[in-house]
Amino acid sequence: MFGNIVLECMIIVLVGFKFAAQIASNFPQLPPNTSVKTGSARSSCIKMGDGLSPGDPNSYSNPDEVAVSNLNLIWKIDFQKKIISGKVTLTANRKKGGVRNLILDSSDLKILEVKDDESGNNLDFEVHAPDPKFGSKIEITLPNLESERYNITIAYETSPKASALQWLDPEQTAGKKHPYLFSQCQAIHCRSIIPCQDTPSSKTTYSAEVTAPSDLVVLMSAIRQGEPADVPEAWKVHRFQQKVPMPTYLIAIAVGALESRKLGPRSHVWSEKEYVDESAKEFSETELMLSTAESICGPYVWGIYDLLVLPPSFPYGGMENPCLTFVTPTVLAGDRSLADVIAHEIAHSWTGNLITNRNFEHFWLNEGFTMFVERKILGSMHGKEARLFSAFRGLKDLSDAIKTLGDNNPLTQLVVDLKNLSPDDSFSTVPYEKGHTFLYYLEELAGGPEKFDPFLKDYLDKYKYKSIDTDDFKKYLYEYFPENEALKKVDWEKWLRSPGMPPVLPDYSTSLDKACASLKNRWVEWSRDGTSNFSINDLKSLSALQIQEFLTQLLLENPLSISKLEAMQKAYDFDNAKNCEIHFRWLRLCIKGQWSEKIPLALKFVTQQGRMKYVRPIYRDLYGWEEARLKAVENFKAHRKEMMFVAAYVVAKDLHLEEK
Numbered sequence: 001m002f003g004n005i006v007l008e009c010m011i012i013v014l015v016g017f018k019f020a021a022q023i024a025s026n027f028p029q030l031p032p033n034t035s036v037k038t039g040s041a042r043s044s045c046i047k048m049g050d051g052l053s054p055g056d057p058n059s060y061s062n063p064d065e066v067a068v069s070n071l072n073l074i075w076k077i078d079f080q081k082k083i084i085s086g087k088v089t090l091t092a093n094r095k096k097g098g099v100r101n102l103i104l105d106s107s108d109l110k111i112l113e114v115k116d117d118e119s120g121n122n123l124d125f126e127v128h129a130p131d132p133k134f135g136s137k138i139e140i141t142l143p144n145l146e147s148e149r150y151n152i153t154i155a156y157e158t159s160p161k162a163s164a165l166q167w168l169d170p171e172q173t174a175g176k177k178h179p180y181l182f183s184q185c186q187a188i189h190c191r192s193i194i195p196c197q198d199t200p201s202s203k204t205t206y207s208a209e210v211t212a213p214s215d216l217v218v219l220m221s222a223i224r225q226g227e228p229a230d231v232p233e234a235w236k237v238h239r240f241q242q243k244v245p246m247p248t249y250l251i252a253i254a255v256g257a258l259e260s261r262k263l264g265p266r267s268h269v270w271s272e273k274e275y276v277d278e279s280a281k282e283f284s285e286t287e288l289m290l291s292t293a294e295s296i297c298g299p300y301v302w303g304i305y306d307l308l309v310l311p312p313s314f315p316y317g318g319m320e321n322p323c324l325t326f327v328t329p330t331v332l333a334g335d336r337s338l339a340d341v342i343a344h345e346i347a348h349s350w351t352g353n354l355i356t357n358r359n360f361e362h363f364w365l366n367e368g369f370t371m372f373v374e375r376k377i378l379g380s381m382h383g384k385e386a387r388l389f390s391a392f393r394g395l396k397d398l399s400d401a402i403k404t405l406g407d408n409n410p411l412t413q414l415v416v417d418l419k420n421l422s423p424d425d426s427f428s429t430v431p432y433e434k435g436h437t438f439l440y441y442l443e444e445l446a447g448g449p450e451k452f453d454p455f456l457k458d459y460l461d462k463y464k465y466k467s468i469d470t471d472d473f474k475k476y477l478y479e480y481f482p483e484n485e486a487l488k489k490v491d492w493e494k495w496l497r498s499p500g501m502p503p504v505l506p507d508y509s510t511s512l513d514k515a516c517a518s519l520k521n522r523w524v525e526w527s528r529d530g531t532s533n534f535s536i537n538d539l540k541s542l543s544a545l546q547i548q549e550f551l552t553q554l555l556l557e558n559p560l561s562i563s564k565l566e567a568m569q570k571a572y573d574f575d576n577a578k579n580c581e582i583h584f585r586w587l588r589l590c591i592k593g594q595w596s597e598k599i600p601l602a603l604k605f606v607t608q609q610g611r612m613k614y615v616r617p618i619y620r621d622l623y624g625w626e627e628a629r630l631k632a633v634e635n636f637k638a639h640r641k642e643m644m645f646v647a648a649y650v651v652a653k654d655l656h657l658e659e660k
């Protein structure tokens with residue numbers, strides 16, 4: 001996912017806000033004794049604890065015994081009932097003799113029937129009692145003990161509360177006339193829309209045939225097969241195929257009144273028509289970024305690269321769904337200043353999607369590498385200083401995140417322990433920025449980009465289409481640099497398993513951040529007795545990223561007085577900043593200075609968009625200020641149902657409405 005960490009927001013239709021953010025996650029381990037609903041041959045929920053490879057603490061499935069290699073989905077989208085109904089055919093391949101059961105993950109699914117395609121016979125299956133974090137294990141008795149391969153078809157329906165799906169009523173869309181559906185499966189929500197082996201340790205291709213109302217467009221993280229076909233009574237069938245094996249968390253769907261504009265030879269941008277032209281302008285550099293990424297990472301294997309700009313409730317900055325990046329409308333800043341989200345999602349085409357973390361304890365292999373490649377792309381397009389300035393800002397975000405989490409918190413380790421922990425609870429900037437810091441450090445030790453760039457390309461080639469863990473990376477690093485003495489001294493244990501800030505902090509400072517510090521100092525040092533000479537001209541020589549950085553630096557100082565904040569609003573008008581990153585930091589500064597008049601503006605911001613990167617800190621800040629606390633809680637309760645599952649889930653915890 002994206003971001004500086006991608007948590008993110010939404011836009012405001014009325015005011016035309018913009019935002020962006022990211023999130024990531026990590027995951028936990030299943031309870032030792034989930035109970036079995038109906039008696040069956042193998043009853044325990046073995047998988048998790050017993051250290052079998054692939055060992056994913058967040059999935060019940062058994063891909064090391066029987067692995068699913070293709071999913072064929074036949075879906076009907078029912079906006080009235082807010083469910084998807086249909087079938088999935090899983091192609092399952094036996095890896096070990098004697099194994100009787102195919103074990104799948106599910107969450108809130110209604111399983112109607114399970115059949116063996118070859119014989120047409122019904123198969124025995126058991127759906128175990130649900131665990132609140134990980135859902136229900138499903139055990140299916142294989143048709144026989146001999147075959148190498150089975151096609152097993154499951155008829156089922158999703159719940160209206162499926163955690164991967166957001167159903168919007170027409171009033172919640174920009175156009176107001178049509179409903180909208182979109183999904184977010186990372187980290188472990190695919191199991192709420194498909195009974196599947198919901199672990200990134202296993203990869204699968206997929207195809208889909210989706211029936212939806214004929215006035216709506218269906219998009220998936222796959223290549224569209226021909227034009228949609230009419231079927232009776234105002235429905236259309238849309239066909240898709242994804243031939244590159246990928247983890248289930250990358251399966252994605254969106255259904256709505258969507259239009260597209262061409263961005264380049266392999267790219268279109270999609271959105272409701274209200275944003276489509278603005279989006280095309282904002283993302284006009286997509287092909288340049290893609291070809292820059294190819295020069296760093298090797299060939300792009302996914303065929304097309306499209307973007308979908310979602311409604312404002314999308315909780316992340318972006319989500320790297322293959323062939324179709326999902327992106328928050330909060331990045332529509334009007335000046336391409338937030339397009340680093342796109343560089344990030346493009347980078348995931350290699351780091352994350354082609355080489356995937358084996359489980360979410362090693363999430364830094366997805367996100368740390370993606371930050372590293374994102375900054376290489378920016379550096380290649382805009383120069384070395386641009387790369388360093390982005391890293392400089394990222395390190396601040398890391399320090400802020402670690403302050404929030406506490407520097408002894410085990411979730412601030414690069415490699416985390418996710419036993420019994422929902423990935424949604426462990427998500428933070430840490431894997432992104434501590435991961436980036438580690439790679440930058442290794443690059444320096446290896447002899448700089450000249451030596452490290454070719455290694456990066458080789459690493460991506462070596463492990464493409466695979467799921468790996470940190471040891472695989474380490475092993476290949478030493479294989480590639482056998483003679484490098486500096487690399488031999490790396491303290492891996494400390495980097496990977498100790499909490500808090502990284503053991504070595506690089507110096508990313510350049511003239512770009514120094515200009516921000518000098519404006520910040522003018523504000524801090526200004527005594528209100530003296531005359532002020534602040535004006536909008538102060539910002540003329542700064543880029544949007546530098547203005548963000550200026551505000552970030554002010555946030556690290558003592559709170560500004562209300563009269564200074566008033567003077568800043570008068571000089572710079574941040575109340576009306578179109579750039580969400582700037583507006584967000586400004587609101588935090590106002591809350592920190594306890595400027596009561598700004599509470600309504602802050603509440604409006606967290607209501608008009610649902611990007612977790614923005615919503616969580618503002619809600620937390622408001623909660624921490626007695627005067628605002630009740631208002632924040634009431635506002636959340638009033639608007640909770642407009643938020644996507646994961647955003648509402650984490651904010652409820654931030655506001656102490658639910659147990660942590």
Ligand SMILES: *[C@@H]1O[C@H](CO)[C@@H](O)[C@H](O)[C@H]1NC(C)=O
Pocket residue numbers: 031032033034
């Ligand atoms: C596990 O099983 C024991 C004994 O049957 C029971 O007391 C306990 O509550 C169970 N734990 C969970 C998490 O279900």
Ligand SMILES: *[C@@H]1O[C@H](CO)[C@@H](O)[C@H](O)[C@H]1NC(C)=O
Pocket residue numbers: 070072089091117118150151
């Ligand atoms: C199993 O399913 C796959 C994918 O849908 C299909 O290509 C294959 O022909 C099927 N095999 C059998 C034996 O039905």
Ligand SMILES: *[C@@H]1O[C@H](CO)[C@@H](O)[C@H](O)[C@H]1NC(C)=O
Pocket residue numbers: 533
């Ligand atoms: C504003 O005042 C400060 C100190 O009083 C001075 O250093 C600075 O040059 C002035 N800036 C402008 C734009 O006049």
Ligand SMILES: [Zn+2]
Pocket residue numbers: 001002003022344348366367370
């Ligand atoms: Zn990401």
